[in-house]
Amino acid sequence: MFIYHFKSDTNDTPTDPAGKFAQALGKLITKLDSGESNLVETSAVLEFRDLHERRHFPGLGYVKKLSIKHHLETLADFHSADNHG
Numbered sequence: 001m002f003i004y005h006f007k008s009d010t011n012d013t014p015t016d017p018a019g020k021f022a023q024a025l026g027k028l029i030t031k032l033d034s035g036e037s038n039l040v041e042t043s044a045v046l047e048f049r050d051l052h053e054r055r056h057f058p059g060l061g062y063v064k065k066l067s068i069k070h071h072l073e074t075l076a077d078f079h080s081a082d083n084h085g
Contacts, residue, residue, distance in 0.1 A: 001078055002038045004031065018057035025052050040077045044070035 006027040008020035029052045031037045032045065039045065044066045051058065 001074075004028075004037070004039070006031070017060055021057050021060075021063060022055070028052075040074045042070050042073035042077070044073060 006024040008023035010016070010020060010023065025048060028048060032039060032041075032049075047066055048070075
């Protein structure tokens, strides 16, 4: 299992959460598109891709929700594969 933490380049102040999200999201998308991430393309990842394409910041609460959703979907996939392999 792989865990990544994508963060913005500007971490010196808590201002501009939308800009920070765009920076971190860009890093996630770059990693996914590299073909070498080993990340599960969950429904949450599809939503992150959509947000990136639309250049939309839905708010920190929704971003946290998507992050947790991705973690749960990844764990479910991991355990499902483990039980069937």
